[in-house]
Amino acid sequence: NAGVTQTPKFQVLKTGQSMTLQCAQDMNHEYMSWYRQDPGMGLRLIHYSVGAGITDQGEVPNGYNVSRSTTEDFPLRLLSAAPSQTSVYFCASSPNRESNQPQHFGDGTRLSIL
């Protein structure tokens, strides 16, 4: 049982490049989300999904796109990378769309934009 799997673990991009961060979970969780973590700022919600085919914006969605074609996968796309998007990105999931549930996090993707 792998839980939440994120790939890649590390990535360096040049400004203007595009990239997709992968997130997959094998727990049949309905709810999935993406956070970014920056020093001194905690984790901030980028986008989330309450089920296949349904996505919505979080606190800091600009510059990112998501889609949810299956229950298992929730990729995050950077359309045109900027240095301000240098961060650690975490994907998280919880069993269903019921509220107030513990979040299960992946190991994160450490992304640097030059």
Added chain:
Amino acid sequence: GQQVMQIPQYQHVQEGEDFTTYCNSSTTLSNIQWYKQRPGGHPVFLIQLVKSGEVKKQKRLTFQFGEAKKNSSLHITATQTTDVGTYFCAGPLGGGATNKLIFGTGTLLAVQP
């Protein structure tokens, strides 16, 4: 906008000393969750508090939810080196019933053997 602040940002203790981190929200929260993140790791869920004034214990860890449901604390008794990490509180974005979380700024705990 909604903010969740934690103090202190950093605490260095000798092994065996106690530790407390405080979490303060700008809005009333329907519940609060606590997570621990080891250095280089990912956040791991510790506990959830729902009721006003609620106190929960997990071995040496004591969690409290304030009466006004706008603040919370985590107290660790007799710290050990395994307690090292960053502790985050998290509440529902918007304060109500949702899985969308707003995280506190975190408290980094260092424990010297």
